[in-house]
Every structure is written in C-alpha cells, then in structure tokens.
Amino acid sequence: MQIGEVAERTGLSLRTIRYYEEVGLVVPSARSQGGFRLYTEPDIDRLQLIKRMKPLGFQLEEMRDLLAILDPTPGCPEIEDPAARLVEFREATAKARAELRAKLAIAEEFEVLLRSHILALKSRH
Secondary structure (H helix, E strand, C coil), rough: EHHHHHHHHHCCCCHHHHHHHHCCCCCEEEECCCCCCECCCHHHHHHHHHHHHHHHCCHHHHHHHHHHHHHHCCCCCCCCCCCHHHHHHHHHHHHHHHHHHHHHHHHHHHHHHHHHHHHHHHHCC
C-alpha cells in the first residue's frame, strides 16, 4: 500500500509517517518503480504500536526498544533481557493509564461544575 492509504488506515498524518521513517522506527517494505513508499500489513502493525505508545509518553528510544523485542528487523538494537524490558513497559503503561484516569476524573468533575454554573445562569434569565 502507498503512504496515503497507510495514513488513512492508521489515522496518522503523512508527515508523521515520514518522520517515523526518518528516525528509523518504520521503514517501508519496498518502493514502487516510481519511487513511492510501499507498506505491508506488518508495517501498519508497527505504526499502530507506535501510535499506542505516543500518548502514553513513551520516547522514541523506548519505542525502538519495544519494536526490537516484538518485531526485530535488521539493524534493530539487541535488547539484553527482553522479558524484563517487557515488564518495564507494562509497568510504565499501567502508571500512564492510572495518570490518565486521574486526569479524566478531574475533567469529569470540572465538566459537572461548569454544567451547574450554566444551569444557574440560565435559571436567572
């Protein structure tokens, strides 16, 4: 598939996909005769994994490490203790999830507060 279809399927911008290629996280599996990037399902899976990690605060090196464990490709760094590193990723994900839940609770409380103020203002008029 060409980059436009990959962008559509993953919800990532063309610029973001090109950036991930530039930093070596995802490399197109092939190029067309015209030089267009061509991606496969495993390439899309890699992009989806990166997309999941980004909002949780994982850095590019961490993404690179996890990809090296889950889908090693030529040139990937060798991870000394992959099982232990996966545990670290799981723990970091659980921590990020808890932080997001706390933020969500604050946002919900704030929304309720604003709603009550809106209703109070409407009832005055």
